[in-house]
């Protein structure tokens with residue numbers, strides 16, 4: 001197991017890190033006691049959280065496999081979190097070029113360490129709100145053959161971005177992309193948010209995540225699609241993640257279906 005002193009910039013393990021808390025919920029070992037303490041508090045309030053995060057990670061894996069099946073060998077990913085637990089380079093065959101990024105400097109420091117030995121993979125700090133910083137940094141030219149198509153990941157991030165930032169990011173990516181490049185996204189809709197109907201439970205979004213400095217921005221599918229006017233939405237369109245993943249057996253009760261319903265995903269092509 002990695003120890004704190006192995007990781008540049010995170011020797012102070014008195015502060016929890018969202019990426020490592022996420023890792024704990026996914027069953028990983030890239031987390032410290034301070035992260036697990038936060039995870040336990042979250043679990044008290046919201047016991048279903050690990051299942052939601054696992055479903056989102058499954059959707060990420062589904063998206064990656066779909067891109068690989070279509071012959072993509074180059075990925076650029078925003079808000080990647082830690083590159084563990086079935087992330088791109090772990091699923092893709094050797095030789096697939098991957099540019100990961102995240103805004104959180106501790107996540108970036110830790111992630112750089114994780115991928116340090118892989119010459120096909122790089123991890124950079126970049127806010128998804130401003131993808132141009134990464135796209136114009138010269139790193140893409142170094143890593144990619146632009147005669148080959150690129151798959152762009154925006155998984156588990158759009159609902160952390162205010163409308164104007166999401167519109168800017170998706171427009172910037174479109175202008176940068178070449179014909180045939182694809183974009184995969186997961187989103188969160190306010191519609192049918194089961195938890196809000198349950199008395200005595202705080203809203204996951206506005207209470208817990210706002211307290212951690214990451215408020216959620218809900219959008220209906222229609223609002224979301226209106227923010228991606230240039231990209232071609234691929235059939236069958238925006239679908240619930242559990243539908244993409246055929247999770248009927250995993251979501252056994254009506255409660256489950258209500259809780260997991262607001263998360264949906266979509267694929268776009270330039």
Ligand SMILES: C[S@@+](CC[C@H](N)C(=O)[O-])C[C@H]1O[C@@H](n2cnc3c(N)ncnc32)[C@H](O)[C@@H]1O
Nearest residue numbers: 060079080081102103104127128129155156160
């Ligand atoms: C829910 S995780 C998503 C991880 C991974 N993409 C997935 O789908 O499983 C959210 C990640 O977004 C990062 N993040 C939050 N706001 C961001 C922003 N504005 N730009 C880039 N990364 C951001 C967090 O640091 C965290 O690692």
